[in-house]
Amino acid sequence: MVSARQLYEALTAQLNAAGIPDAAFDVRCMLEQMAERPFPQLMLSDSLTQEQADKLCEMAEERQKGHPLQYLLGEWEFYGLRMFVGEGVLIPRPDTETLVDAALEFCKTLRNPQIADLCSGSGCIPIALKANLPQAHVHAVEWSEQALGYLRRNAAYHNSDVEIHHADVLDERFARQFSGLDLIVSNPPYLTAQDMQNLQTEVQFEPEMALLGGEDGLHFYREITKIWKHSLKNGGMLAFEVGIGQSQAVRKILEEHQFTDIRIIPDLAGVERVAAGRKIF
Numbered sequence: 001m002v003s004a005r006q007l008y009e010a011l012t013a014q015l016n017a018a019g020i021p022d023a024a025f026d027v028r029c030m031l032e033q034m035a036e037r038p039f040p041q042l043m044l045s046d047s048l049t050q051e052q053a054d055k056l057c058e059m060a061e062e063r064q065k066g067h068p069l070q071y072l073l074g075e076w077e078f079y080g081l082r083m084f085v086g087e088g089v090l091i092p093r094p095d096t097e098t099l100v101d102a103a104l105e106f107c108k109t110l111r112n113p114q115i116a117d118l119c120s121g122s123g124c125i126p127i128a129l130k131a132n133l134p135q136a137h138v139h140a141v142e143w144s145e146q147a148l149g150y151l152r153r154n155a156a157y158h159n160s161d162v163e164i165h166h167a168d169v170l171d172e173r174f175a176r177q178f179s180g181l182d183l184i185v186s187n188p189p190y191l192t193a194q195d196m197q198n199l200q201t202e203v204q205f206e207p208e209m210a211l212l213g214g215e216d217g218l219h220f221y222r223e224i225t226k227i228w229k230h231s232l233k234n235g236g237m238l239a240f241e242v243g244i245g246q247s248q249a250v251r252k253i254l255e256e257h258q259f260t261d262i263r264i265i266p267d268l269a270g271v272e273r274v275a276a277g278r279k280i281f
Helices: 004-017 023-035 039-044 050-064 069-073 094-107 124-132 145-157 219-231 247-256
Strands: 075-078 081-084 114-118 137-142 163-166 181-186 232-241 259-266 272-279
Touching: 004 023, 004 039, 004 050, 023 039, 023 050, 023 069, 050 069, 069 075, 081 124, 081 145, 094 124, 094 181, 094 232, 094 259, 094 272, 114 124, 114 219, 124 137, 124 145, 137 145, 145 163, 181 219, 219 232, 219 247, 247 259, 247 272
Parallel strands: 114 137, 114 181, 137 163, 181 232
Antiparallel strands: 075 081, 232 272, 259 272
16 A cells, blocks of 8 residues: 555655646646545545556656646536546636636526537537526537547536537538527637647647637637628627637627627636627627
8 A cells, every 4th residue: 555645745746846837736636536535535544555556656657748637637627517528629728617607697588598609629618508508409519529529428427418510610501500599609729820839738738620720810710700690690699718819809800790799708817718799680
């Protein structure tokens, strides 16, 4: 048996020495998952088997190489829900919860809202929306085969009846199948070509197709707005997550397509994170 406390201290020192930020937090998460017990309990007197200790050391070595903690754990929390993640799918981030908040606020007076989430990835957004709006009909659209596997797994895990579509959100023929939507939400790829050259080590492990939004990062905003505005009912809302410094550019795109009542919503850190507009034309 191996002391949990000694292992925690040794692996934290190892990751700190490698320059991994929040090393203690990372080791704590890995330790709790491996032992299936809360951290305070582990620190009192618990020990791990040699097999558990060996596996934990392997995880720490991968983390030291820059592999994202979320991929090593195989899951992450989003909007209070457990989401399975791994290579090939974008990691759910707290910033994106701002988009869910905006969507729920818009839908609170609607009886049976019709919603489409575009570029769904792991399914964190549509599954969170469905969990909080059980009366809604929620569509989830994703093109990547790898991400689709996680989307389906997460929907099954949460017993969520989101309607999953394996399709390209930029396919106009596909978009024309939808009409009368109350709400369209999307966290599209929005990094610029320059951003892609300066990614943090951890982000380099995430799929490029979920990150790169064209040379200026705005390609998906332009195309989704142009293609999908026809699928919204009059009075419906289109809401995007946006990258740092993109909110005014996305506002302009919405204005060019005659959207009104445009709102820019900050996340908890004060960063302008959501751009949303109403279709009234």
